[in-house]
Amino acid sequence: MPRLRGMDIAIIGGGAAAVGLLDALTGADGGGTVTVFEPSAALWRGRPYGPDLDSVLVNAPPAIMSIRHGDPGHYAAWLGARGDAHLDERLGQPLVPRALYGEYLEHTAEKAVAELRERGWRVEVVAAPVVGVARSGRLTLRTGDGREHVADQVVLCVGGGRPHDHYGLGGAPGFVGDPYPLARTLEDVPPESEVVVIGSGLTAVDVVVSLAARGHTGRIGMVSRTGVLPYVWQRPGPHRPRHVTVERVKALLDARGEVTLDGLAGLLRAELADAGEDLDVLLADLRAAWTEDPVRRLRRQIAAIDAPEIGRRVLQETAHTVGPYAWRLLPEHDRDMLRGWFRVASGVASPMVPVNAARLLELFDSGQLRVVHGVTGIERVNGGFRVDADRVETAGLVVNAVNPPPHSVPQAAAALVSSLVDEGLAAAHPTGGVVPADPRLHVVGDLAGDGPFITSGIPGVAAQGAMASRAVLAPVG
CATH class of the missing domain: 3.50.50.60 (FAD/NAD(P)-binding domain)
Incomplete structure (x- = not known):
């Protein structure tokens, strides 16, 4: 990458999304600053990966937990032999406590910070929340302690917030x-x-x-x-999608001028047919989630952990790899139909x-x-x-234990988001979250209002971080 001089980058939030972004920025030489604003003590870990009970496990195999986009072996290499003590015998993969994964995020962030400094960047962490951003030629960030910081590029990495109190029980004993x-x-x-x-x-x-x-x-x-x-997660198999891919979705768009659910279902049907499987059987299983006894269903899925069928495995993988691209191409009535299946879709995309x-x-x-x-x-x-x-x-x-819906604004970031909208730097999206209205603002994570309705996993956050890094560096590079 070319040498970048005088660029000041502000990263609001210091969790996994910020780690992926920092790691992606390390290829650029520079003479500017990178300032991370994170008020909590859980720097680099975010809410999910702080110290906790050993029973709170990372919910996915190492191959899809790499925070470095394009390097699926990055986390597994860091974990090394430590994973042997945390082997899930049914899955055949190590599933470590989330606190240990938090150590991986910390290590990756600290290494990225050191590399950025070696390349000429001044990197600073400010332990204060950003409560507003104003236009002043450049962008002026105001923190909760009343100070101001100036930046050329701002990236929101604020996370997904905390559970909603749907029944108004806040403050009640117990x-x-x-x-x-x-x-x-x-x-x-x-x-x-x-x-x-x-x-x-x-x-x-x-x-x-x-x-x-x-x-x-x-x-x-x-x-x-x-x-x-x-x-329930099934044991990973050797199959890699050949029909349900970004390239085939692009070809569908070129050939038909649109991408619809029927078109995507056709790709999935072809994928399963090549393996001798029937899409209608998979769809019947998905529909049964609403009515089948949950214990009987759980028992059946545990029995199918080693089953050879690829259907659910393909859905799990492509929901995170192809889904974000395809989602943006779907007509709104198809999106609404998928939103009605949120509970089942999220259970497939993020199994236990x-x-x-x-x-x-x-x-x-x-x-x-x-x-x-x-x-x-x-x-x-x-x-x-x-x-x-x-x-x-x-x-x-x-x-x-109810998670906030995708694209919801975390309560701690409400004042910041309001400021961005009031300043014309961002626009509220009709289905939640925000979209940048200024090329100097970027959003990584589920606050991005134009993203799919399934909560982003680590692969999605890492991909967004890499994309944001390219956008941040583009104005000068």
Whole structure:
């Protein structure tokens, strides 16, 4: 890359997205500054990967957890022999505690900072939140301590925020509004108490498995509107998509002048047909998620961890690799149809790891765990909580494990986002999040309002970071 002089880059947020961006910037020589604004103590780790219980695991194999875009072996190489102690025998892959993955992010960030400094950049971390950005020829960032910082390029890496309090229970004794870190929130939970976990997704799985790991003996209810559990990871296979690829989607666009769900389904049908499989069988399985008993479904998926069929494996991989590109080409009515399948789609794209699935099944079979769906309300009653659902539940403790929807604005970033919109630097997207309205502003992560409805995993964040780095360096380079 050419030598860049005098460019001042501001990165707002210091979690995984910022790490991917910093790593992607290291190829550029420069004489400017890179300033990272992160007020929390979890620098480089973000909310998900701070110190926590060992039962809180990375939810994907190493090959798709690399924060370096284009280098899928980067994380596995860092992990090395340490992964042997954390092997998920059913998956055949190491699944380490998230705190250990946080060490990987820290190491990658610190190495990137050192390399940037060697190449002439001045790198600084400011432990204060950015609460506003104004146009002043260049861009002026105002931090919560009243100081101002000037930048030429600004990248938002603010993360996804915290769970929403859908039932207005905030402040009630016995209500845990944000479960992480579980080492703190579960520390004083009486082992014999009845616990209700709001949600049935991956965060809820973390809570239930961690309660069990701490020796909890009381009954646990996973309560949600749908009662749909995530799918279970299957053992990775050798198949690499040949039809469901970005190149084939581009060819579809060139040939038909549009990309529709029917067109994408045709690519998937061809992919499965080459393997001797039928798309209609896969679609029937997806539709059954709404009605099939969740325990029976979980048992069936655990039995299929080693199954040879490629259908779900292809969906899991391409949801993150092809999905973001295809999403932007779909007509709005097709997007709306997919949004209606959010719960199932997210469960396929981000399944639970087999070791957690097996533990859930043990808890279901023992009668300690149950799934309750059709929840319409939760209220504080007589020193405990009452859950109104298909059957009434009561509990002494409620843990909120409902993740914020994609593209939602984190509460801590609300003032900043309002400032960006008011200044005309960004525009609110109709389905949530923001889109840049100025070429000097860039968004990495789920705050990007024009992205797909499935929450970004590490591969998506790494890809966005690499793309943002190219855009940031383009004005001078």
